[in-house]
Amino acid sequence: MLTTREMKVAVIGGGIGGLAAALSLLRAGMDVEIFEQGAAFTEAGAGIQIGPNASRILHRIVPAPVLTARAVRPAAVHQRRWDDGRTLQLAPLGEAVEAAFGAPYYHFHRGDLLQALAAAFPAERVHLRHRLAAIRDLGDRVEAEFENGAVIAADALVGADGIHSTARRLLFGPEKPHFTGCIAYRGLVPAARLAPLGLEVISNNWMGPGQHFVHYFVAGGDLVNFVAVIERDSWTRESWTDRGEKADVLEAYAGWHPQVRTIIDAVDETFIWALFDRAPLSRWSVGRATLLGDACHAMLPFMAQGAGQAIEDGATLAACLQRLGPGAVPEALRLYEQLRLPRATRLQELSRLNKLRFHLPDGPAQQRRDAELAVRGDRSIEAIAWLYAHDAAAIDAG
Ligand SMILES: Cc1cc2nc3c(=O)[nH]c(=O)nc-3n(C[C@H](O)[C@H](O)[C@H](O)COP(=O)(O)OP(=O)(O)OC[C@H]3O[C@@H](n4cnc5c(N)ncnc54)[C@H](O)[C@@H]3O)c2cc1C
Numbered sequence: 206m207l208t209t210r211e212m213k214v215a216v217i218g219g220g221i222g223g224l225a226a227a228l229s230l231l232r233a234g235m236d237v238e239i240f241e242q243g244a245a246f247t248e249a250g251a252g253i254q255i256g257p258n259a260s261r262i263l264h265r266i267v268p269a270p271v272l273t274a275r276a277v278r279p280a281a282v283h284q285r286r287w288d289d290g291r292t293l294q295l296a297p298l299g300e301a302v303e304a305a306f307g308a309p310y311y312h313f314h315r316g317d318l319l320q321a322l323a324a325a326f327p328a329e330r331v332h333l334r335h336r337l338a339a340i341r342d343l344g345d346r347v348e349a350e351f352e353n354g355a356v357i358a359a360d361a362l363v364g365a366d367g368i369h370s371t372a373r374r375l376l377f378g379p380e381k382p383h384f385t386g387c388i389a390y391r392g393l394v395p396a397a398r399l400a401p402l403g404l405e406v407i408s409n410n411w412m413g414p415g416q417h418f419v420h421y422f423v424a425g426g427d428l429v430n431f432v433a434v435i436e437r438d439s440w441t442r443e444s445w446t447d448r449g450e451k452a453d454v455l456e457a458y459a460g461w462h463p464q465v466r467t468i469i470d471a472v473d474e475t476f477i478w479a480l481f482d483r484a485p486l487s488r489w490s491v492g493r494a495t496l497l498g499d500a501c502h503a504m505l506p507f508m509a510q511g512a513g514q515a516i517e518d519g520a521t522l523a524a525c526l527q528r529l530g531p532g533a534v535p536e537a538l539r540l541y542e543q544l545r546l547p548r549a550t551r552l553q554e555l556s557r558l559n560k561l562r563f564h565l566p567d568g569p570a571q572q573r574r575d576a577e578l579a580v581r582g583d584r585s586i587e588a589i590a591w592l593y594a595h596d597a598a599a600i601d602a603g
């Protein structure tokens with residue numbers, strides 16, 4: 206009889222989801238290794254928001270000084286109208302959220318978060334330049350073959366290889382990600398340049414017809430990250446690293462509040478992201494292999510939860526494997542999927558709905574949205590408790 210310590214888990218992909226899962230699995234006593242196609246762990250030069258539902262897990266798997274060295278704690282989230290800047294909703298984050306949910310709300314530079322995760326994971330368990338090519342379920346174990354010719358065996362395989370997941374294709378067949386009709390320009394501005402604006406350390410979301418604009422501090426407050434989301438009919442490339450023209454962003458935001466335009470104008474370079482998501486899957490697992498993060502539930506970023514859900518996935522997966530043990534890996538993967546799939550699907554759907562809500566043209570529907578936000582905002586402590594109070598490792602809690 207194997208003990209949990211001898212259970213071998215192969216994680217394919219070393220993004221935020223794969224690294225966080227590997228750390229949760231390691232903490233649960235498993236023999237875990239990461240296989241990443243790149244020559245190093247890399248993330249885009251951009252920000253990421255991490256809610257308490259994910260930060261409570263990060264605090265278990267990364268030492269606090271490493272995790273928080275460059276993290277920013279926003280005091281509030283401010284939803285505003287695109288032209289006159291009128292407040293639609295101002296909801297607390299900061300100490301109020303930490304007191305309510307027992308974990309903080311963070312803003313990170315993606316590179317800082319990825320490096321913090323990588324620093325907490327033993328380097329000898331990382332295999333770079335390993336691009337997954339084939340999965341073979343042999344009943345008593347699962348094998349993975351890589352493009353470099355290497356073949357490994359494990360008790361369980363986790364495909365955490367992102368929106369263009371090879372693991373997903375191998376398990377469930379080919380299917381193209383869906384272009385959501387939105388593109389995002391992203392930029393990082395040195396905070397010192399924006400000092401005259403007197404920006405508060407909060408999360409800002411400006412809503413307007415057909416587009417919205419998000420900005421917040423990252424990198425210990427040294428940089429202001431912005432994401433400018435615009436609706437577009439078509440998109441041909443799927444790269445995260447295409448450069449954009451600042452003039453195009455300024456033109457798209459003509460007539461918007463001066464604060465928005467000043468932030469755009471202060472950036473040195475912008476990059477374009479085409480935003481893709483996927484229809485929810487009905488299953489994530491086949492035998493001894495399963496999926497995690499964007500590989501199985503890629504979503505629009507309009508709930509700021511894609512990485513958060515990936516981090517939750519890893520915690521639930523580790524708890525299920527630990528609970529059922531090495532003699533019942535396929536059952537553990539099915540339990541993981543049953544626990545995670547409804548919640549991730551709900552967030553995929555809410556993210557799509559927010560595309561409509563954020564982008565309403567001025568008129569009766571927009572006025573109804575604004576009235577609702579004023580009375581019963583979607584980001585108040587009470588309204589967001591279902592999302593932030595969740596502990597993904599507590600699989601007995603139901
Ligand atoms: C504009 C924008 C803003 C966002 N903002 C937020 C936010 O504020 N908060 C939030 O929680 N989420 C946010 N997200 C979503 C978040 O970025 C993703 O959900 C998250 O990064 C997914 O992580 P992942 O590890 O699943 O996938 P990825 O980060 O894509 O990692 C996949 C890894 O697998 C590797 N890989 C791929 N194929 C193979 C292979 N065949 N073999 C081996 N390795 C392979 C890749 O090299 C990569 O390292 C945002 C997304 C966008 C586009």
